[in-house]
Amino acid sequence: MPVPFCKFSPKAVGSVFPGVITTTQSFDREKQREYTLSVTATDQAQEPLIGVCQVTVLIADVNDNDPKFENSRYQFAEPLDFETTKFFTLIVRAQNVAMTPLASFTTVCVNVTDVNDNVPFFVSSNYEVSVPEGADVGTSVVQVLATDLDSGLHGEVHYLILKDASEDYQFFTIEPETGIISTRASFDREKRASYLIEVQSQDSSESARPGVHGQPNTDTAYVRIFVSDVNDNAPAFPRSVYEVSVDEDREVGSPVVTATAEDEDEGANAKLRYQITSGNARGVFDVEPDVGTVFIAQPLDYEQEQHYELRLVASDGKWENHTLIIINVVNKNDEAPVFTQNEYQGSVLEELTDLPVLVLKAVHDVY
Known part of the structure; x- marks a missing residue:
């Protein structure tokens, strides 16, 4: 053939x-x-x-064909990170090794798929906030925030309050989706001034991190809640009556007694001012308004007034209380005797020349 x-x-x-x-x-x-x-x-x-x-x-081969791409699988020299780069466009060149080489090019598009490899970190590991004492149950205290770089369910964050031995967690609640912490009780600063709770953030799918099996990624933070003071306490004197004695010759400006009231509030709510509201005839006494020390403002005179009953009031600007200050003036020998009249007249019989002449003079000393 x-x-x-x-x-x-x-x-x-x-x-x-x-x-x-x-x-x-x-x-x-x-x-x-x-x-x-x-x-x-x-x-x-x-x-x-x-x-x-x-x-x-x-048939002998000659270099008459461009290289052809047949492999659809490629290996990467470094780990991929969805959060850094989500998409790659690669230009791949294939070239033979002939004397006159031929080359071919192809475009490879790589879409990186996200996995749950990022932790939902809190923006702060410690929060310090305050809530007024007496605030209604359900009062919002603070909103905690955690961020997760993953996408979809991998990056969807929920929050919860962890239980601990102090049991402070029972006084607060947290919204799982928003991280808003609210009160479950009304607080009294004079009984307890602060609370400490631990909150946890977690994402919504199984972790892809090494060593974490079947559990989501989590992070924790501490929240310190201080109960701020409200002026809800009246000042109180330790005694309802103070009684002292003072010599009438004490100098003006001399302290007589200090009556200090206590206020369980703090700061400006516990700053007290004192004043005498009654019993201070002729303004003989005055009081240091910041400390409650009653002192002599005018000279004392036993012969004019022997007894004083002062009403001392302490006020914090909203509430007030009072005590009674009894001051007894002690008489001192500060008055010289005086004759009741400047001139006295009398008579005597001349037959009594051998007898002494007596003149009665009446004197008066108020001491």
Whole structure:
């Protein structure tokens, strides 16, 4: 059978008739790499003899094809981070190593899939806030916040208050979705001034972090709640009555007694002012308004007044209380004796010349 892509041309060389096989078309090694030919040689005798041989033609490769991309899997030299880069566009070049190399290019688009590898960290590990004493149950105290860099359920954060031995957690509640902490009781600062709770943030899917199996990622923070003072306590004197004695010759400005009231509030709510509201005839006494010390403002005179009953009031600006200050003036020998009249007249008989003459003079000393 003739071969369509080659021809045989016998040529005589002496008694040898070599056959030359030549191509009749071009070949593509990538389609067929070899061909097998059956060559028959016949002599010219009346009864010719025939010789047959098989010829295998191998097609030699030449660099006539660009590289083709067949692999759809690629390896990355470094770990991927969805939170840093969510999408890659790669231009890949393939080139052979022939004398005259050929190259091909392809574009690889890589979408990075998020996994739950980030912790919902609180923006602060410690919160300090205050709530007024006596505030209604349900009063909002503070909103805690945690951020998670993951997406979807991986980054959806919920909050809860952890239980501890102090049991402070029972006085507060937290909204799981918003992190708003509210009161579950009304507080009295004079009984307790602060509370400490621990809150936890957690995301909403199983963690992809090493060592965390079947649990979400979590973080914790502490919240210190101070109970701020409200002016809800009146000042109180330790005694309802103070009684003292003072010499009438004490100098003006001398302290007589200090009556100090106590206020269970703090700060400005516990700052007291003192004043005498009654019993201070002629303004003989006054009081240091900041400390409650009663002092002599005018000279004392036992002969004019021996007894005082002062009403001393302490006020914090909203509430007030009072006590009674009894002051007894002690008489001192500060008055010289005086005659009851400037001139006295009397008579005596002349016959009594041998007897002493007596004149009665009346005197008066108020001491």
